[in-house]
Amino acid sequence: MKKLIFDPPCVSASVSCMDLLHLKEQILETEQSGISFFHYDMVDGKFNHCFILGDTLLEMMRSEVTLPIEVHLATYDPDSYIERYAKLGADYIAVHYEAMKHPLKTFDLIRKFGAEPVLAFKCGTAPPDDLLSLAKEVPWILKLTVNPGFSGQTLKKESLLHIQEIRNRLQTAGLPTHIQADGNVNILTIKLLSQSGADIFTGGTSGLFNSNNSIKQNRDLLLDSII
Template identity: 80%
Template sequence: MDLLHLKEQIVETEQSGISFFHYDMVDGKFNKCFILGDTLLEMMRSEVTLPIEAHLAAYNPDAYIERFAKLGADYIAVHYEAMEHPLKTFDLIRKFGAQPVLAFKCDTAPPDDFLALAKEVPWILKLTVNPGFSGQTMQQNSLGHIKEMRHRLSEAGMSVSIQADGNVNPSTVNTLYQAGADIFTGGTSGLFKSGHTVKENKEILLSVLHSQTNQYYHW
């Protein structure tokens, strides 16, 4: 989104038919950049009617949960790589009125306790690029991780969704779907690509999926 025209971008994006907003926070340590702190979330919440997922790409996520939940995050995604006690972190998120989402870096394979933790969340967030920098290409090993996640969930009879986050565009979205993703986070290469409106970009992405299947997806 164009942060210099945030209010207009919110209106345009909501009118495009997306399901929720994805809000990235990076702490400068989890990856070597700082983006989207708490103040912007507070300003955004006053204008947004759809749910907001706050993605905390941060170490010690417990320190940020109360603040982000009280400022309006409906979902808070926390990283497996950054939590000492995931179940306690999930409980803390629920305590402050949000729902937890389990997140994984692009190079993290599903761990042994994947299914036990997946039972606690509405969906899994799987990064397909490193967090915080726009314009990256999808890392192919993340596709294998999504396939493994979907296989393990299916074998266990679990219908937990998998969110693909990073480099979602017309040339990758069907590959991500085939791997097992069913929620897609759009960014600069897809949903906000120049030359089209947000709604037009969303319809282009959906048309790729609908040419393969009659299923519907979340954005």
């Protein structure tokens, strides 16, 4: 397992927004840009009405990547995919609160196969009563700020309020858990996300892979926009 060395604020790269026809070249450029890890979305067609990034691509990608890979299982049956994705190269596996019947057992299953669990929430899901007990089990919480799977969506304002509440509850409890914001992260939204409490930002089409600049320039612009 490749552990993430935290130095927040940091940027991760959404693989689904990369140039998949030239993925090897994009991986090299993305790694040289100063990002912290790759964010790999697997959407099963039920969690949202699309299919993206299956297991075969992860297997091919792993041999080219030196940074950690976070696999985001946007699926209603995460336990059935954990072993395969962990063995194919996932260092971190994000599983959804909305999809887990027994979160602690799912987290243990992820650890059993050599990865580390991440707790994920849809953009419309408010922080639940058991947030803190689950936050103790993970290095960070993945909060979607758009619906999973489709690029080009706009930031859902309710997700900002959820991030604020998560951050307030974590701070009150003295927990060091990080918060990752994923969806419509760009130079216009990243400051709002940071002020709300996020400190990991997943860059996609409108931010990290904006075609007007190089990936490194976009990464630097994103971080500079927080200040």
